[in-house]
Amino acid sequence: MTTKLSRRDFLKLSATLGGFALTPSWMPRMSFAPQGVEPAGDILVVVFLRGAMDGLNAVIPHAESRYYELRPTLAIPEPQTGNDQSAIDLDGFFSLHPSLRPLKDLWDESALAIIHAVGSPDSTHSHFDAQDYMERGTPGEKNLTTGWIGRHLQSAPWLNESPFRAIGMGGIMQASLRGPIPVTTLTSIEDFHLQGRTNNLAQLQQNMASLYSLGSNFDSIAAETFSAMNALSQIDTSTYTPEGEATYPETDFGMALQQVAQIAKAEIGMEVASIDIGGWDTHNQQGVLDGTMPALLSGLASAISAFYRDLGERAKRVTLITMSEFGRRTYENGSGGTDHGHGNLMFILGGNVNGGKVYGEWPGLSAENLYGPGDLAVTTDFRDVLSEVLLKRLANPNQQNVFPNYANWKDLGILKNG
Amino acid sequence: MSSKLSRRDFFKASGILAAGMALAACQPSLAEAEPAYPTLAPDPGSASPPLTDEALLLHTLKRISFGVTPAMLARARSIGLDAYIEEQLFPENHDNSEVENLLSNLKTLTMTAKERLDLEKDAQSIQELIGATLLQQWKSPSQLYEVMVDFWTNHFNIYIVKNQCRVLKTDDDQAVIRPYALGKFGELLSASAHSPAMLVYLDQATSTRRAPNENYARELLELHTVGVDGGYSHEDVVELARTLTGWSVTGFRDRNQEPGQFSFRRQAHDDGQKQVLGTVVPAGGGIEDGEIILDMLAQHPMTARFISTKLARRFVADDPPASLIEKLSQVFLSTAGDTREMLRTLLHSDEFKASAGQKMKRPLEFFISALRVTDAKIQRTPRALTTYLRQMGQMPFFWSPPTGYPDYAAWWATTSGMLNRWNFALLLTAGEVPGVAINLSTLTADAASAQDLVDLLSIRFLSKKLPSDARDILIDFASTGSLDKNLPDIAGLILGSPHFQVR
Incomplete structure (x- = not known):
């Protein structure tokens, strides 16, 4: 940041000159990057399943009979050939919920890996604390406000001045993205422009920019906004046809992933996209083969499957992970649901995943192996998985900046190098 | 520059960016002192304390309303600020x-x-x-x-x-x-704990002694009373869940009683002895078990601190001064949580008076204030309007986690957040928000020049003239064609400007 004109300075300058018609400073890509230093890693897509997904009913340990004892009415029937109302066997021990069927092909192609009994070492059962810890990457510590992705972007050994470096889909900025690197939040590509009386938009935009160049608290965020508008205006969404005959579900999540794919293909400097899916807090009537949770699983699986197909060859430079703040209680409650638990699972999808395997040490469901009030134990710290993503796929060697006080992380071998 | 709302500037100021730029050589420490939220710089126009009487009046009206209208301003000027605050504290006397x-x-x-x-x-x-x-x-x-x-x-x-x-x-x-x-506060807390909607929302209605559900018990501690740092353990949550078993809602299929009402199901209640935050609940108390704990929580010093912090964050600053939190906690404890007394103390405090410009309007406050200052008229049901609020991310009652909408600027100052504000401002003044009519020309009937037009609109929307730099930009724009033609755009630009984003 020494002698270079920062993107914000540039924008301020161009705003003063009324210069928003100019090509944004960061196009062509990386014009300000130090010579020969470009983002070296994959595009990372983080899907946060808010509310705590019931991992035990998503990837079922069907070979452990205790599972069926703990969940007399909620258990997913064990795999049965030819029966699509039963779990889908993966490796003889674990199986997929039938609503996750689209993931089975990805599993068979080795594009998908699962880490089970993964989570945070902190024992909290609070959604808000657990999400915060996980998104900050600092379990049990509340005095660091930056998120783990924010620190990754901050410490990565390259410069990328694109406002799309980090994107919060759904119009919100996830806590994991918090940090000094600006984030663009996006509801959709096509709506991201100035509206009003259409005969006069250019002049309006120029005057609005001028009002935000006088030293107010909001000048910097306004400059980011104008820059982002210009770039997205160059992506055509109306004629988009996904590759690989992919069909995205017409859910918020499906549409968000489709737009992430379009932005990836537009090559405008995106390094990270973060997407939330809510509704996983299934205390009540969560459903077995149909209902609330199966519908959520189905939406998740069909969208990420379409995303992978649509990316085609690009999938080799994309890694998608799912996270959830904690798992759910091993035994069902009296309301047809499950209470807050501890260990959960993560999915990892991409062209460089050593897929077709469930990673982690299975702690078992017998009473003496459970954690706290009856929860699945955590045998893999989520930071182990994220550290591996960071080093092997995001090409950022500064693991200790991203996960302070967690230098001795464990490499599970989920991902291929570089 | 150091306290302005730019994440980059903010972190630069707190030394973290510098640390990050040093890359691998650096070992960041978790003990780095950071405020919880980036705070806004004082408003350059009005922040050098002490405020003039007029500036203090305007600052106060902005904070205690959803937008300052000429009628409010006239009333406050005529009876004086202190009397106006008193009047606002007693809504039962209003027409x-x-x-x-x-x-x-x-x-x-x-x-x-x-x-x-x-x-x-x-x-x-x-x-x-x-x-x-x-x-x-x-x-x-x-x-x-x-x-x-x-x-x-x-x-x-x-x-x-x-x-x-x-x-x-x-x-x-x-x-x-x-x-x-x-x-x-204690009466409010008790009413909420007996509220069927709350008991359904946080799954309390289905919690029984055989299968207690901890959701409501946890949020009652974490979010409603003592706060996440209130010193409770998982055991306290479990015990509180037991205490509240049987607090439920009459069923909608039940023909024998009015459905959707609070109901205590004695047979679902765990009547054993419980202990929550050191308070022992003797066995056999039935519904009284819960009442004992609610009373205890309503008077707890950590509750006083938690409510005071939130109130100060709402009215004063995203990262409110500890001195004010302390003051408000004392009032809470000495008045059994009297909100009116806390507000009285807050609105007359030095910390409040020194906080002009330090709160960003959230989308709801931006949205309602735009309707108020433009004297918008509803043509149809306001339903069409809610589309815009949804886009801005703050539709009432649509925040799914029990935390409530965030009350600090860093959450809302995003690229799409700014764009949505600008678009609502420009569409509203262009007359293109369905169901809403505004008549700008009645607001500027006396305008004979571009200067008049800009000043009349600024006084109407901001209760004062714009600073000269912003004013000059708009006067230049207004002068480029006929005043009538430019009127909607000038109005939209003022509503979209940084000056209208501050509460």
């Missing part, structure tokens, strides 16, 4: 007939929960409650009261879309939030 008249069209407000459920249109109760809420924020003379209704609605957040909350939240609004919005 609310205009609003009541408007609300009388919303039929579900006076229905029972059962009647709402039986309506053919399932979402009608949701739409009408949102409509009623926006109308009251927009039109009510009791502005401070409406601000506090919004504050407690978020504190005791209920996601209206969850299960029967769609028909029960209306009762919660009428029987819990509104009656106690300026009252004693």
Whole structure:
């Protein structure tokens, strides 16, 4: 940041000159990057399943009979050939919920890996604390406000001045993205422009920019906004046809992933996209083969499957992970649901995943192996998985900046190098 | 520069960016002192204390309302700021007939929960409650009261879309939030704990001694009373869940009693001895078990601190001064949590007076204030309007986690957040927001020049003239063609400007 004109300075300058018609400073890509230093890693897509997904009913340990004892009415029937109302066997021990069927092909192609009994070492059962810890990457510590992705972007050994470096889909900025690197939040590509009386938009935009160049608290965020508008205006969404005959579900999540794919293909400097899916807090009537949770699983699986197909060859430079703040209680409650638990699972999808395997040490469901009030134990710290993503796929060697006080992380071998 | 709202600047100032730029050589320490939220710099126009009487009056009116109208300003100037604050603290003395008249069209407000459920249109109760809420924020003379209704609605957040909350939240609004919005915290807490909507939202209604559900018990501690740092353990949560077993809601299929009401199910209650935060609940108390713990929580010093912090964050600054939190905690403890007394102390405090410009309007406050200052008229149901609020991310009752909408600028100052504000401002003044009519020319009838036009609109929207740099930009723009033609755009630019984003 020494002698270079920062993107914000540039924008301020161009705003003063009324210069928003100019090509944004960061196009062509990386014009300000130090010579020969470009983002070296994959595009990372983080899907946060808010509310705590019931991992035990998503990837079922069907070979452990205790599972069926703990969940007399909620258990997913064990795999049965030819029966699509039963779990889908993966490796003889674990199986997929039938609503996750689209993931089975990805599993068979080795594009998908699962880490089970993964989570945070902190024992909290609070959604808000657990999400915060996980998104900050600092379990049990509340005095660091930056998120783990924010620190990754901050410490990565390259410069990328694109406002799309980090994107919060759904119009919100996830806590994991918090940090000094600006984030663009996006509801959709096509709506991201100035509206009003259409005969006069250019002049309006120029005057609005001028009002935000006088030293107010909001000048910097306004400059980011104008820059982002210009770039997205160059992506055509109306004629988009996904590759690989992919069909995205017409859910918020499906549409968000489709737009992430379009932005990836537009090559405008995106390094990270973060997407939330809510509704996983299934205390009540969560459903077995149909209902609330199966519908959520189905939406998740069909969208990420379409995303992978649509990316085609690009999938080799994309890694998608799912996270959830904690798992759910091993035994069902009296309301047809499950209470807050501890260990959960993560999915990892991409062209460089050593897929077709469930990673982690299975702690078992017998009473003496459970954690706290009856929860699945955590045998893999989520930071182990994220550290591996960071080093092997995001090409950022500064693991200790991203996960302070967690230098001795464990490499599970989920991902291929570089 | 150091305290302005740019994440990059903020982190630069706190030394973290510098640390990050050193890359691998650096070992960041978790002990780095950071404020919880980046705070806004004082408003350059009015921040060098002490404020003039007029500046203090304007600062106060902005903070205690959903937007300063000429009528409010005139009233406050005529009776004086202190008397105006007192007047706002007693909404029961206000003439609310205009609003009541408007609300009388919303039929579900006076229905029972059962009647709402039986309506053919399932979402009608949701739409009408949102409509009623926006109308009251927009039109009510009791502005401070409406601000506090919004504050407690978020504190005791209920996601209206969850299960029967769609028909029960209306009762919660009428029987819990509104009656106690300026009252004693303990009464409000108790009303909320007996509120069917809350018990459904946080799964308390299905919690029994055989299968206790911890959700409500946890949030009661973490979000409603002592706060996440309130010193409770998982054991306390479990014990509180046991204490509250049987607190439930009458079923909608039950023909023997009025459905959707609070009900204590004795047979579902765990009657053993419990202990929560050191308070022992003797065995056999039935419903009294819960009342004992609610009383204890309502008077707890950590509750006093937690509520005081949130109130100060709402009215003063995102990262409010510790001295003010301490002061408010004392008032809370000495008045049994009297909200009116806390507000009185807060609004007369030095910390409040020194905080001009330090709160960004959230989308709801931006949205309602734009409608108020433009003297917008509703042509149709306000339902069409809610599309915009949804896009901006702050539709009332639509925040699903029990935390309530965030109350700090860093959450809302995003690229799409800014764009949505600009677009609403420009569409509103262009007359392109469905269902809303504004007549800008009546606001600027006397304008003979571009200067007049800009000044009249600024005084109308901001209660004062724009600073000369911004004023010059708009005068230049207004001078490029006919005043009539440029009027909507000038108005939209002022509503979209940084000056209108500050509360």
